[in-house]
Amino acid sequence: MRSLDHLFEASSRTLARRTSRRSLLAVFGQFLTGAALLPLLPVDRGSRAWAADAKPKPDDPQSCEYWRYCAIDGFLCSCCGGTSTSCPPGTAPSPITWIGTCHNPGDGRDYIVSYNDCCGKTSCGNCQCNRNEREKPTYRPSRNNDLNWCMANADANYHCSVSVILGVAEKK
Amino acid sequence: MRSAPLLSAVVLGVALSARASAAPAAPPPLPSEHLTVERLPAKTAHWVYVFDEAFINEIDSRVHLFDGDTYRRLGQIDAGFGGSVNESPDGTNTVVATTYFARGSRGTRTDVVEFTDNATLAPTREIVLPSKRAMTVPNVFNVAYSADGHFVYVAYITPAASFGVLDPAHGAVLGEIDTAGCALVIPSGPKRVSSLCESGRLLTVTLDATGHEVARAMSAPFFDADADPVFVQGIPTTQGYTFLSFLGEVHEIDFSGAQPVFAPVWSLVDAAEKGKWRPGAMQVGAIHKSLKRLYVPMHAGGEGTHKDGGTEIWVFDLATHRRLARWPMHLGGSARVMAVQVSQDDAPLLFAATDSSDVAVLDALSGHVKHLEKHLGQTPWLMLNP
Numbered sequence: 001m002r003s004l005d006h007l008f009e010a011s012s013r014t015l016a017r018r019t020s021r022r023s024l025l026a027v028f029g030q031f032l033t034g035a036a037l038l039p040l041l042p043v044d045r046g047s048r049a050w051a052a053d054a055k056p057k058p059d060d061p062q063s064c065e066y067w068r069y070c071a072i073d074g075f076l077c078s079c080c081g082g083t084s085t086s087c088p089p090g091t092a093p094s095p096i097t098w099i100g101t102c103h104n105p106g107d108g109r110d111y112i113v114s115y116n117d118c119c120g121k122t123s124c125g126n127c128q129c130n131r132n133e134r135e136k137p138t139y140r141p142s143r144n145n146d147l148n149w150c151m152a153n154a155d156a157n158y159h160c161s162v163s164v165i166l167g168v169a170e171k172k
Numbered sequence: 173m174r175s176a177p178l179l180s181a182v183v184l185g186v187a188l189s190a191r192a193s194a195a196p197a198a199p200p201p202l203p204s205e206h207l208t209v210e211r212l213p214a215k216t217a218h219w220v221y222v223f224d225e226a227f228i229n230e231i232d233s234r235v236h237l238f239d240g241d242t243y244r245r246l247g248q249i250d251a252g253f254g255g256s257v258n259e260s261p262d263g264t265n266t267v268v269a270t271t272y273f274a275r276g277s278r279g280t281r282t283d284v285v286e287f288t289d290n291a292t293l294a295p296t297r298e299i300v301l302p303s304k305r306a307m308t309v310p311n312v313f314n315v316a317y318s319a320d321g322h323f324v325y326v327a328y329i330t331p332a333a334s335f336g337v338l339d340p341a342h343g344a345v346l347g348e349i350d351t352a353g354c355a356l357v358i359p360s361g362p363k364r365v366s367s368l369c370e371s372g373r374l375l376t377v378t379l380d381a382t383g384h385e386v387a388r389a390m391s392a393p394f395f396d397a398d399a400d401p402v403f404v405q406g407i408p409t410t411q412g413y414t415f416l417s418f419l420g421e422v423h424e425i426d427f428s429g430a431q432p433v434f435a436p437v438w439s440l441v442d443a444a445e446k447g448k449w450r451p452g453a454m455q456v457g458a459i460h461k462s463l464k465r466l467y468v469p470m471h472a473g474g475e476g477t478h479k480d481g482g483t484e485i486w487v488f489d490l491a492t493h494r495r496l497a498r499w500p501m502h503l504g505g506s507a508r509v510m511a512v513q514v515s516q517d518d519a520p521l522l523f524a525a526t527d528s529s530d531v532a533v534l535d536a537l538s539g540h541v542k543h544l545e546k547h548l549g550q551t552p553w554l555m556l557n558p
Contacts, residue, residue, distance in 0.1 A: 122277035125228040133476035137404045139355045139368045148307035
């Protein structure tokens, strides 16, 4: 899927600039600009539902095998009072996120997905799900699901994760 | 002959009476007791610090101290919200970088580094950080000591990447150093910190005696983050760290000099296995330094399975790069190995933490499973044995 990665070459370059402290505000500005075009994303880590264990349940938002969860890591907000695209009541979405590229077997298209975290309450603890298609380590944060993407929220506690379609990934 | 039963009764009564008088006295009451605080026994090479992310209630992570000989839990160090943990070079102190919220799960955020005396498991000092701590899964490069113990480095991700330099003796934050495009803190020598870069390079920053930057240099690329990324979970070696790639390449890096030196790359898998068998875990390898043995949780799987735990542990000779053994892990149901650590003595134990929250104790020479400690926390993802 390297062609899909080209889609995000520009955003990756933006992210590469994020490392300067002095440019942090500018970087956040760029993040937020991106957020206006494409909703932002989520967080998290290890778990019980593993990629190799996945059984086909590609249409169930409360299933780790839901197609758009291909790089999610955390608790599914669909099981925590929210949905796959909404945070549970009383939580706040993270303004910054990581992204994945997932294949929808329903229409045969690949989609860019934003994995936002929902923040401000302690761990939901339900429907823990860890999938890592095209996920990258911490040195590429835009593709990393190990980080707590609530990190920039006023209340930085991690509660659960959603997956928001940003658009179709066009193949070159 | 009515007198016969009467006589018998008298005799029986006398006998019972005699027997009663010969019975031991009632035991004395239990003595009153005094509540004390247990002291740790003398440390052994088989103690292991098991970090539990406590992912189901992440504001309450902790470190369990576990004895691999007696299978006893010796004590606990608290680690706050998704803490990161490491040990001092002399093994006398545990450092935890973590976050607390003023109202438990919410409220004002305080990032802090906490030090614990390993002889007492009591906290001894804390240093409050700027609210920039890298909130990520456990890794020995989230917080780390310099080789001489004079500095502590803390990875910051906001998501801008930098790191803090701390003076643990005086409880002070000395400064912050930008690491544009690179992340985490890989310590070497008394005054060097390297970071892994998205470009596949290592950034190495050299500090002065006050913890401020005096030089920085970028290495040549040694991996391709698109084609075959390296895990950030480096494995300590005698001269540096070894990094494994998603596909099983082994990058041995000597950090003993001013700049990192890269050994020729070799592979955990042969041509037939490549892309089919691969390493995967949260702590993806352990090395016995004097035996030169590398232990890696391996599983059969494709792209995207790099955090699936191991169904087997593969053992390699670092001198010859030859695989010495494949140990299938039957640790209860479908449990997979999520973290490994090995003691450094000549009768080494291999510790294998699973995604069922258990920790197995194995003979590191034979692979024999000596014990399975059930539920050593929720999500034991990193183990240390200073």
